[in-house]
Amino acid sequence: GEKVEQHESTLSVREGDSAVINCTYTDTASSYFPWYKQEAGKSLHFVIDIRSNVDRKQSQRLIVLLDKKAKRFSLHITATQPEDSAIYFCAARSGGSNAKLTFGKGTKLSVKS
Amino acid sequence: DMKVTQMPRYLIKRMGENVLLECGQDMSHETMYWYRQDPGLGLQLIYISYDVDSNSEGDIPKGYRVSRKKREHFSLILDSAKTNQTSVYFCASLLGDIPSYEQYFGPGTRLTVL
Numbered sequence: 001g002e003k004v005e006q007h008e009s010t011l012s013v014r015e016g017d018s019a020v021i022n023c024t025y026t027d028t029a030s031s032y033f034p035w036y037k038q039e040a041g042k043s044l045h046f047v048i049d050i051r052s053n054v055d056r057k058q059s060q061r062l063i064v065l066l067d068k069k070a071k072r073f074s075l076h077i078t079a080t081q082p083e084d085s086a087i088y089f090c091a092a093r094s095g096g097s098n099a100k101l102t103f104g105k106g107t108k109l110s111v112k113s
Numbered sequence: 114d115m116k117v118t119q120m121p122r123y124l125i126k127r128m129g130e131n132v133l134l135e136c137g138q139d140m141s142h143e144t145m146y147w148y149r150q151d152p153g154l155g156l157q158l159i160y161i162s163y164d165v166d167s168n169s170e171g172d173i174p175k176g177y178r179v180s181r182k183k184r185e186h187f188s189l190i191l192d193s194a195k196t197n198q199t200s201v202y203f204c205a206s207l208l209g210d211i212p213s214y215e216q217y218f219g220p221g222t223r224l225t226v227l
Binding site (some may be wrong): 001006009010032034036042043044046051089093099100101102103104105106 | 153154155156157158161163171172173203205207214215216217218220221222
C-alpha cells in the first residue's frame with residue numbers, strides 16, 4: 001500500500017521567514033495530496049491540497065509543489081506568523097475509489113517572534 | 114457550518130472493559146473514518162465506512178469494530194480494551210468525491226485504558 005514519509009519531524013523558523021515541509025510517497029497511482037494543520041490540543045483541519053494534474057498551487061501564503069517524477073511534494077509557508085505554529089500533516093490518496101488517505105507522521109512547526 | 118461531533122471527549126477505562134466511541138455528522142456525508150493518533154506516528158486509519166452497513170478495514174483494524182446504522186452516526190467499539198489502545202481517536206467525514214476530497218475531523222476522544 002501507499003507509504004508517505006514526512007522528512008522533517010520538527011522545524012523552527014523566525015517570524016517572517018519561509019518554512020518548507022517535504023513529503024515523499026511511494027504509490028505512482030496516487031493523485032491527490034492534501035495538507036492538514038493541527039494546533040496544540042485541537043483537531044485537524046484542511047489547509048490546502050494539490051492534484052496530480054498540476055505541479056503548483058497557491059492559496060494566500062501557502063504554496064504546494066508537486067514533483068511526480070520524484071514522488072515528492074512540499075508545503076511552503078511564506079511570511080510566517082506565530083499563528084502558523086502547529087503540526088502539519090501531509091497525505092496522499094491512493095488510486096482507486098476507496099477514499100483512503102495515507103498520512104505522514106507530522107511536522108511540528110514553531111514560529112518564533 | 115459543517116460539523117463532526119464526538120462523544121465522549123475524554124474516557125478512562127480499565128483493561129478488559131468495553132468501550133464505545135460515537136461520532137456524528139450533520140452533513141449527510143456518505144464516507145466516514147475512524148483514526149487513532151499516537152505521538153510520533155501520525156494518524157493511522159482504523160476503519161472506513163462508505164455508507165450504512167458498508168464498512169471496510171483500514172490499516173490497523175485489529176481489536177476494533179465499527180457500526181453504522183444511520184448515515185449520520187458512526188461508532189467505534191473496543192471489545193475488551195487493552196492498554197495499548199490508549200490513544201486519541203478521531204472521526205472524520207468526507208466532504209465529497211471529485212473535485213474535493215476534503216475530510217472534516219471531529220474534536221477527538223482521548224481514551225486511557227488502565
